[in-house]
Amino acid sequence: MAKLRSRDKEVDKSASDGAIADVNRALQLNPRNAKAYDDRGLAKLSSGDLDSALADFNHALQSDPKLAPAYESRGVAKAIKGDLDSAVADYNRAIELNPKLPGAYLNRGIAKAYKGDTDNAIADINRALNINPKLAAAYASRGSANFLARNWTAALQDYRRFCELSPRSQQYARFGIWMIRSRLGEREAADKELAAQFNAKGKDWPSKIQRYLLGNLSESEFLAAVSPDRKIGPDQRCEAWFYAGMKNLLDGNKSAASGLFEKCAAGPKNVSEHAFAKAELKALGQ
Incomplete structure (x- = not known):
């Protein structure tokens, strides 16, 4: 979001x-x-x-x-x-x-x-x-x-239109595209598309999310990469729990995903991933 x-x-x-x-x-x-x-x-x-x-x-x-x-x-x-x-x-x-x-x-x-x-x-x-x-x-x-x-097709169209209109700051929309395509059974194509949108050696936080989603960073490494800064750390931690939850969910690990979503849902409410995590928990019957 x-x-x-x-x-x-x-x-x-x-x-x-x-x-x-x-x-x-x-x-x-x-x-x-x-x-x-x-x-x-x-x-x-x-x-x-x-x-x-x-x-x-x-x-x-x-x-x-x-x-x-x-x-x-x-x-x-x-x-x-x-x-x-x-x-x-x-x-x-x-x-x-x-x-x-x-x-x-x-x-x-x-x-x-x-x-x-x-x-x-x-x-x-x-x-x-x-x-x-x-x-x-x-x-x-x-x-x-x-x-x-959970209007996947409409969401995908909107994220793509945003990327057309906004050459910069596309990272989170790109994550949305990856998640939707993966959910629609297009994981391999989604991986290729996401890989093409980032600098493989980028050191910023979105680049770390991308590397984790593509399997180039372990979950423990990803969670440890959260900034210790008091201003941005809590938001990043909430995001990390959500994306780790999504990767586990897409990999079929519902129990692990649920635990990670619960941590995110208990985090900062102004972070969009907080709302996403609550929606995923609801879909999982929790």
């Missing part, structure tokens, strides 16, 4: 301090500049400073209670913190104020998918795509919602 998002761009944790400094100067000139508070909140959100970002979004809405994008921004921050109901309420308000805001529909759809309401999630994402048919992340998100609903 697509990660929780900010406006029409994915939350990018590499936002520069310079962007925040620029907005600070704008706020010195006009302390009631609602858009500046929203922009600074987005920069803080990108750097992972959720509480400070929320404070800025609240300031933005105090200055301008009808600033629709600020409701969407605050909804994203709340969703990342796990408060999905409150996030949906903010997305609802953003849409009331601006029914043509595609990101609000998309983010509301993502939140609904995390809550297990896949039908309404897909309906919201469809609305986002009706407004902006080239919103690449919407295809990834709809693919994940279809994956959760």
Whole structure:
């Protein structure tokens, strides 16, 4: 599933301090500049400073209670913190104020998918795509919602469309394609396709997932590769448990898969693999 998002761009944790400094100067000139508070909140959100970002979004809405994008921004921050109901309420308000805001529909759809309401999630994402048919992340998100609903063919089509529109950041969509094709009895072809999409010597986390799925990294090596960093480690660990569970499931080891899915389902709720793991446990009758 697509990660929780900010406006029409994915939350990018590499936002520069310079962007925040620029907005600070704008706020010195006009302390009631609602858009500046929203922009600074987005920069803080990108750097992972959720509480400070929320404070800025609240300031933005105090200055301008009808600033629709600020409701969407605050909804994203709340969703990342796990408060999905409150996030949906903010997305609802953003849409009331601006029914043509595609990101609000998309983010509301993502939140609904995390809550297990896949039908309404897909309906919201469809609305986002009706407004902006080239919103690449919407295809990834709809693919994940279809994956959760076990609509394999539709999910596969959505992931492929996302990859067509987004030359970068395809790794997790590629994992989705691999899982679906493997489930549909195309494991060998899925392996070849996934192998062609990654640098065999890549050292980033997605490359380690790829090597594990293709059998070039043992399960123990894969789980040990999780970052010790407190910020990214918990998310990676949740992902690792899910992908290890999927590989075991596809290899016919349902008991081992179930145990790994349970660990993932007990992990961070803002990680898309958490929702995937819960769906797999439900399918396994647990």
